[in-house]
Amino acid sequence: xxxxxxxxxxxxxxxxxxxxxxxxxxxxxxxxxxxxxxxxxxxxxxxxxxxxxxxxxxxxxxxxxxxxxxxxxxxxxxxxxxxxxxxxxxxxxxxxxxxxxxxxxxxxxxxxxxxxxxxxxxxxxxxxxxxxxxxxxxxxxxxxxxxxxxxxxxxxxxxxxxxxxxxxxxxxxxxx
Numbered sequence: 001x002x003x004x005x006x007x008x009x010x011x012x013x014x015x016x017x018x019x020x021x022x023x024x025x026x027x028x029x030x031x032x033x034x035x036x037x038x039x040x041x042x043x044x045x046x047x048x049x050x051x052x053x054x055x056x057x058x059x060x061x062x063x064x065x066x067x068x069x070x071x072x073x074x075x076x077x078x079x080x081x082x083x084x085x086x087x088x089x090x091x092x093x094x095x096x097x098x099x100x101x102x103x104x105x106x107x108x109x110x111x112x113x114x115x116x117x118x119x120x121x122x123x124x125x126x127x128x129x130x131x132x133x134x135x136x137x138x139x140x141x142x143x144x145x146x147x148x149x150x151x152x153x154x155x156x157x158x159x160x161x162x163x164x165x166x167x168x169x170x171x172x173x174x175x176x
Contacts, residue, residue, distance in 0.1 A: 077135040
C-alpha cells in the first residue's frame with residue numbers, strides 16, 4: 001500500500017503542532033553551529049512559498065493566463081503604467097522573463113508598451129481596457145484566497161509577521 005501524501009490541511013496541522021515544540025531559534029550561536037539544515041529560515045519560507053506559488057494557478061488559468069502572465073498583468077493593473085525595469089524589480093523576475101511575458105500579454109491585447117522618451121529604448125508597460133476587465137474579473141478570487149490565509153493569524157500576529165518580513169527583506173537587500 002502506498003503512503004498517502006498529506007494534504008494542505010494535514011500540513012498546516014503538523015506545522016501548528018510543531019510550533020508548540022521548543023523553538024530552535026531561541027538560542028542561536030553567532031556562527032550558527034547549533035542550527036541544523038532543517039532549522040534554517042529558508043526551510044519554512046520555501047515550504048510556504050511553494051504553497052503560495054500554487055495559489056494563483058486557479059484564478060490565472062480561469063483567465064487563460066500562465067502564472068507569470070497573471071503576476072505581471074496584476075502588477076501592471078495595480079500601477080496602470082510602469083517601466084519594464086521597475087516591473088522586473090517589483091515582481092522579483094529577471095528582465096528577460098518580464099520582456100517575454102509582456103510581449104505575450106501585449107499579443108493578447110492585455111497590455112501595451114511605449115518608449116519612455118523619444119529615442120529611448122526603455123519601455124513603459126500600460127494596462128489596456130481589456131487587461132483591466134480581466135483583472136477586475138479575477139482579482140476578487142485572488143484577494144479572497146490571500147485573505148483566508150492571512151485571517152488564519154490574529155491581528156497581532158499579522159502585524160508582527162508583516163514587520164518581521166519587512167525587516168528580513170531589508171537585511172536580504174543589504175546582504176546582496
